[in-house]
Amino acid sequence: MEIAYFLGCIMNNRYPGVEKATRKLFEALDIELKDMEGASCCPAPGVFGSFDEETWATIAARNLTIAEDMGADIMTECNGCFGSLFECNHMLKEDEDKKAKINANLAEVGREFKGTTNVKHFAQILRDDVGFEKLASLIEKPLDLNVAVHYGCHFLKPTDEIGIEDNAENPSILDDLVEITGAKSVDYKDKMMCCGAGGGLRSRDLDVTTSFTKEKLDHMTEAGVDAIVNVCPFCHLQFDQGQVEVNEKYGTDFALPVFHLAQLYGLAMGLSPEELTFDAQRIDATPALAKALGENAK
């Protein structure tokens, strides 16, 4: 099996440990991740999509054509990239007029959108294409960790388009994937709430974004978790960098380390915290990592 691996921006340009873990995981799963050479920003659904739909759709469609030329389906492990690429692919497959318009633009750069690829989310591939059993077989040492799962917004929603089988108000896909590693997904208040970063809000009004994140961190901390697990590098950044901003603004001392689901699997498969670039994250993950790996007992 081959997959066109869409990197996006934040994961590869800020949290490369996520990319490292993903490449290792898919190597172990015997699925070839093929680079989408020359891919750009997805571009961000809430930002570019908010400014000019035509520009947004043309840049997204350009990315889609790279995968079409490779003859492979796309995998992304960012909700934002998933949102943009899935939505654009869906829109151009459904709407002949828009397809014609976007293709007129793409022709100027020697490309054509054909509608021959599918856009899939990392977590969707793990559950639906790989399967829980195979994933479980990769776990070297079950992790001892209580985590707050953060789904993010552009993963299961909008449900009438996305079609990942689950309940967007009360989903289970990520909790199930987390628990395969041995970690426990702890329920918390307003679990499905947004981290606050999306839609261009983080760059437009950091105070509002920070207040979203504070609310989430309050609820996660009340539930007594050791870490946050997400499937979106932008949410990841918001909980990591944003947690520092929350502490500065509100005088709080939140200290919940942030794991992308790929990093959690990387850890369970025996990758070192350095390979997963936890040492480069803003929130110190050392205590959670020690607990996860059972090093506290020693």
Add this chain to the structure above:
Amino acid sequence: MIIRGVFSMSIINRLKTLFKGENKNVEDIKTDVSNTSDDVEVTSSKVVNDDVVSGTKTTVPRENTVKEEPKDDKKDLTLSDIETEDEEVVEELPEIKENPLEEKVEKLHEIKEKVKETIEIIEEDVKQKVEEKSNKDTKGDNMTLLTDKELLNDSNRDPDFTAEFIDAGIETVKHCFQCGTCSGSCPSGRRTPYKVRQIVRKCLLGLKEEVIADDALWMCTTCYTCQERCLRSVKIVEIIKKARNIAAHAGYMAKPHKMTGVFVMNTGHGVPINDATKALRAKIGLAEIPPTTHAYPEALEEVQKICKLTGFDELIGYDESTGGLKE
């Protein structure tokens, strides 16, 4: 209706000051009261007193309130009604069991005094309001917050604005029946002036400037909670994004947003690589430069060409010579 609302509020507020610490109850009652029928004047004083003095936290159900006071009573509103109610209240007081007897009796006297004072104040209110009510035709309209100036007519509407949503395939903007589930679900609306239900309505009415000139339009994180819960399957996030497109093209675009556009035009990425991440990537055995537009200049040129083709460079005010913004 308006007189009634103000009247019951005044009673409640006075009682609120008198018996502190019952805010929650009072709020609940307020809701009940403002929703009940014409005899609110009488029922409200009863409800509040009963509830507060007996110290219970139970809200008197609306149905009971309405049943106890038949509609016909409204014109017979007198002080004796209220006094009767309050005598009942005082009789109930000895049920308080926490305090020693003497203290209790003393306290009861105090409360009785205060209740009497309150009744006097209420009496004043009643007189005033009943007078006002009798002059309803001439004075009642002064109580409204609605003025002729705020009425909308066709001259306020821009049908082309509404048409932009329909033409973009968001016909569901017409399906909204203003239930407010969207605003009630919105995490941004809890903390900002962003009122998604209103925006949807304004888009349908064609109130272009009200929508696009309002900074609150940019408070949506596109989390889709509203759209998922919409009873009428209105594509709410699409409406917001379309309204933002129109706003951006009309010049309402924040500088940080333009800068995100600048990053993409310069590098192909909204969040470009930096030296720290390059070093980190190399350290863990990844290609120092990811195989994206960062590694393929000809790919970056394609992105730049697209941005010029669609006029995105002009939209954000991109200055090719400096690689920044023109302003």
